[in-house]
Amino acid sequence: MNIYDIAREAGVSITTVSRVINHREQVNAVTRERVEKVLKAHNYKPNATARNLVTKSSRTVAVLTIDIREPHYARTAYTIERELSHRGYEAIICNTGGELKETERYLQSLMEKDVDGIILVGSVFNEIGKDARIRDMLKTFPVVLANGRLDLERSYSVLVDDQYGIGLSVDHLVENGHREICYFMDLDTGSAREKKTGFIQSMKKHGLECGQKQVIKVAHSVEGGRVGVQQLIEENRQVTAIVCGNDEIAVGAVKELTSRGIKVPEQISVTGYNHSEYARICQPELTTIDNKPELVAMLCVQLIISLIEKTDSYSSGVIRPELVPGKSVAQL
Amino acid sequence: MNIYDIAREAGVSITTVSRVINHREQVNAVTRERVEKVLKAHNYKPNATARNLVTKSSRTVAVLTIDIREPHYARTAYTIERELSHRGYEAIICNTGGELKETERYLQSLMEKDVDGIILVGSVFNEIGKDARIRDMLKTFPVVLANGRLDLERSYSVLVDDQYGIGLSVDHLVENGHREICYFMDLDTGSAREKKTGFIQSMKKHGLECGQKQVIKVAHSVEGGRVGVQQLIEENRQVTAIVCGNDEIAVGAVKELTSRGIKVPEQISVTGYNHSEYARICQPELTTIDNKPELVAMLCVQLIISLIEKTDSYSSGVIRPELVPGKSVAQL
DNA sequence: CTGAAAGCGCTTACAG
DNA sequence: CTGAAAGCGCTTACAG
Structure with missing residues (x-):
């Protein structure tokens, strides 16, 4: 069931169907309703791949990290994924082990997809990001680095002090x-x-x-x-x-x-x-x-989205850690 | 730089270029070399989206889990991701919180992408998998459930005793x-x-x-x-x-x-x-x-791949946990 | 407000 | 061994 089938059944052109699907304003209310009825009747789902092909976007962000089994990265990756999801993006997770070769391998395959942006989690990516080939690959994407500086065109950093x-x-x-x-x-x-x-x-x-x-x-x-x-x-x-x-x-x-x-x-x-x-x-x-990994994660998402959608509404600043008292320190 | 540009520069048709890219056999060695040279010269990367559109596959598997911050799920998700990556698949991670509504929301957007398969991690999905709407969505994918039974057409389970x-x-x-x-x-x-x-x-x-x-x-x-x-x-x-x-x-x-x-x-x-x-x-x-979460993860990947590629080489069986002695048990 | 047509970048029968 | 052409399912100027 594609846009052509819907158009035929609703007696309109695919352009109109597309407009209805994407909630464009320029559609007559009556026409819109007719199309929507057919859409609903067939439980129509747009094909994201076809859309991606023309829009050059896949509403997907890749999160390159070291190893999500480490609780700190798990928390960061978790929050990033949730934030992305709430904004309609999917998260591809890549456990690079902090290794150059693996990072390169992941980027290679990411370059073939229309990934909208990349979030790098872990300060190793400061080092990895100095490699010329990695830089060449990274510069084809909007990039956000948690805890580091990349010095690339379309890139932001979230710094933790x-x-x-x-x-x-x-x-x-x-x-x-x-x-x-x-x-x-x-x-x-x-x-x-x-x-x-x-x-x-x-x-x-x-x-x-x-x-x-x-x-x-x-x-x-x-x-x-x-x-x-x-x-x-x-x-x-x-x-x-x-x-x-x-x-x-x-x-x-x-x-x-x-x-x-x-x-x-x-x-x-x-x-x-x-x-x-x-x-x-x-x-x-x-x-x-x-x-504050959750805060870092939230800022990363905010920044990557503003880079992707060019909303320019980014905020930044340096994150200040806080001491959390436990029972492992005694007064002398 | 697309397949047309390459074809023009190499003086062949796009069909031939496609054959070279995909390592099809029916290409003259000389032609092949000429095309490969042009490919290399421009550092050509095939556009996965365009390919996906015709092949109906995205070499992507979604991993729905509860919360990767829990170490057990982190280990499972990690191993799944690594195994998928080694086989040329990307992993989309979804933290559903074990909730029906969230699971539904994730599946909804997954259905629009050409996700090749879904791995469900966590025995909550036994319950969630009983919901009629969830089942309707799941049955459009190959599915593997870690630790449970789904009773769907194209689905396998990895059971832990x-x-x-x-x-x-x-x-x-x-x-x-x-x-x-x-x-x-x-x-x-x-x-x-x-x-x-x-x-x-x-x-x-x-x-x-x-x-x-x-x-x-x-x-x-x-x-x-x-x-x-x-x-x-x-x-x-x-x-x-x-x-x-x-x-x-x-x-x-x-x-x-x-x-x-x-x-x-x-x-x-x-x-x-x-x-x-x-x-x-x-x-x-x-x-x-x-x-044995790592073992579970590896079996999950093996099963989802055999479902996707219809290789039918799946193996299964029930996983037996093992006792690991520590120091928290005393002899009376 | 609506539609015909081109185009996104590939793969794949089919014919030669 | 090679290529012309159709097709995957959308979006988007452009024209009316």
């Missing part, structure tokens, strides 16, 4: 009397470096010692946190607090400390980052930083 | 000397009922008392587990073990018990379900049931 975010942890610890603080850094992505900088600057701001020794690189996982603590103990370091780059690491640190009979927070305080479910499940509950 | 899965928990507890066991049931979906039945039958198999009192309905969340424990304590029940319908509930139970000074597992043992990250993060680590 992670430097400020980690600073909140340090401030909070210092306010509670801590002075021997170290940082468990998660790998080497853009936002990880931001956080590290935030840590160092904040330590300096408070006049605390902060060199190589205070920053410990660990794997971005529960295991990473455990290993970090082991290292601290082997080196016989005397710290009263550990600031972690994410909640997984913090959970690992807490578990390792606890299993060694070191009480959290009485003997060592720990802070996380992301305000994930892990922070609530951790025993004790983590004091952590909410970096 | 959750009854057996919960039985494993009970067996394990009984082997460890427990006899006073209760079950924290998560809501009222298909698989929740399966698990409840599994619990009751398993208790009976071991000759243990199991009536209304042993099954406690709780919210499907950490909070649910806490409330369940509160209820147990208010009613002054003497149990030595709690079997939980999922890991979130188990975490809540453990937290509530611990906060009341009741030691897990020394005084009360707790088991979870899903083998999620939560189980590993919980203190103590949960003994839980792995219900």
Whole structure:
């Protein structure tokens, strides 16, 4: 059942049927009703592919992320999908693993579809976005990058001030009397470096010692946190607090400390980052930083839509994380 | 740059260009090379929409799930997406919240696209799939349901034996000397009922008392587990073990018990379900049931592809969960 | 207010 | 092995 069948049955041209379907104004009320009756009678559904072919749009946005199994990306991707859906767009999800080759492979096939725009979630895309071939592909789409800068024609960014975010942890610890603080850094992505900088600057701001020794690189996982603590103990370091780059690491640190009979927070305080479910499940509950993934997601959608529909109604600004107190920080 | 431009420049017809693009055999090697050179020179990308319009396929599969923020669905959706991607399909993700209205809304817009198939993830879709309008919409697609039966023409199911899965928990507890066991049931979906039945039958198999009192309905969340424990304590029940319908509930139970000074597992043992990250993060680590979401996901993709491509190479069978020992069960 | 016609960029019988 | 032509189901100037 296509537009021709409807037109024939309603005794009008396909142009008129098209007008009715798309709620164009220039149709006589009587004609409109006649056509609508036929439409309803056959439960007519327009063929989106045919429409896309002429309009060059598919009302689809691709969301490239690292791995939606990570709660932080899951939350972001979820909110993006819901927001898109409410505006009549579909979301294609691509788990790139943060890898250049995979990102390229996904973009390759996205280029053949009439995808309306791309949202990049994860600060790895800052690095990936520097690759010339990736840039060539990206520049054919409107693009929004969550947490980074792309410097392309039709692209926007949503920035999260992670430097400020980690600073909140340090401030909070210092306010509670801590002075021997170290940082468990998660790998080497853009936002990880931001956080590290935030840590160092904040330590300096408070006049605390902060060199190589205070920053410990660990794997971005529960295991990473455990290993970090082991290292601290082997080196016989005397710290009263550990600031972690994410909640997984913090959970690992807490578990390792606890299993060694070191009480959290009485003997060592720990802070996380992301305000994930892990922070609530951790025993004790983590004091952590909410970096507002839902807000980031909503802004991403708003921006990509304004890029797609050229409404120019975009707003932006930098997102400020917030500290969420838990029970993993003690006053000294 | 379309097929016409290429044809003109290579001095052939668009038919020939199309043949080269699609690697059809009937092309002279010399002609083929000439066309390929032009293709390469212009970095030609075929327009998928135009192709879809004639082939009636978009190499896209929609994944309807409840909420990808839940780790279990995140894992399933992740694996489905990756498997689809490797086979050249894109995944559209839809977070329906498990609601009929939303499911209908998503299906409505999916029907206008040439989506090749639909994978339903979550046993709620058993209920939703009984609605007449939903069925009418679903029957226009190949459909695979993870964990349920749909009873539609072109549909397959991947079944997980959750009854057996919960039985494993009970067996394990009984082997460890427990006899006073209760079950924290998560809501009222298909698989929740399966698990409840599994619990009751398993208790009976071991000759243990199991009536209304042993099954406690709780919210499907950490909070649910806490409330369940509160209820147990208010009613002054003497149990030595709690079997939980999922890991979130188990975490809540453990937290509530611990906060009341009741030691897990020394005084009360707790088991979870899903083998999620939560189980590993919980203190103590949960003994839980792995219900193999990755395996389920892979089978779903295999089945939907065989339905789409009519390869008839499908395999099926029922998936058996496995017990994963943690530290939340003590021997009495 | 309405319609004939062109066009979106492909694939695919069919004929040669 | 190759090509002319129809067709997929729409939208959109353009003319009336």
